Amino acid sequence: MMKIQELADKMGLTIHTIRFYEKEGLLDDRHVRRESNNYRNYSEEAVERLKLIKKFQSIGCSLAELKEVLQEHDANARTNQQIIDWIQAKKKEIESKKEEYDQMLDTLNKMLEYRTLLMDDPQTAQEMLKTWHAGSSV
């Protein structure tokens, strides 16, 4: 049984964040109870809960999504196949975000190519601009 600051230190969170999670319904009375003085009192399960929250955050879950996932986790409501499907959907989500970054990198590489050429061979660089039809420089 520990108080909020102890849990915060243990988990590398602030006490504000922990209270915030509780307000958002990510913790319930398996994790927090009140002492006679109204102070919050956390069980070991709270530690595991916060680890789980961190794990799901680390795979790109929003708190809203996390709340759903945790509710189903608590209720043991999903079959293994459903979980597999969910993981694969999450993978696609992240892969498509990665592709966005790849496009940014493509653009940046083109800019870099142009700028590098501009140092070494300004004439050819000029040609490049026309080819690209890149109106306002790069």
Add this chain to the structure above:
Amino acid sequence: MMKIQELADKMGLTIHTIRFYEKEGLLDDRHVRRESNNYRNYSEEAVERLKLIKKFQSIGCSLAELKEVLQEHDANARTNQQIIDWIQAKKKEIESKKEEYDQMLDTLNKMLEYRTLLMDDPQTAQEMLKTWHAGSSV
């Protein structure tokens, strides 16, 4: 010379966004002037300006960063070498974000491996859990 809705249509933006950009200092009187009725009047330079804004947004620039970049662009204040350095810094920024996503994918792949095994060979999956020391399931 065009009015705001025409520019918005041409650029695929809303009139609100265009006014917002002006308020943020991304457009100046080379791009917008006022008619006698106080309506905004946009030049062709405005079109180019918005294209430039879109280009920089597409490589992951915030509006704040964009503002800086545009000011220096307007003043012709950066050498080619400085621009090259900037592009490379931007690339690193984006690559590190990509790495975060790679880590998420790693985790998801491990989860998937475990869950798949759990369907095919529950016993071995149990072993896996112990090896991972993954406290609260995966």
Add this chain to the structure above:
DNA sequence: ATAAACTATGAAGTGAACTTTATGGCAAGC
């Protein structure tokens, strides 16, 4: 002439995940 459509302004709202502020009740040490 009147309604519809476009323009203007400033302020407030959105969403996500916290953080900060304001205010005040307990507790531990000296």
Add this chain to the structure above:
DNA sequence: GCTTGCCATAAAGTTCACTTCATAGTTTAT
């Protein structure tokens, strides 16, 4: 018994890039 420090709550603030709202002046079409 007084200060220091931890605990409590509710509400507001933060960041970003817009969007929405409320209100009102202007222009165009019928």
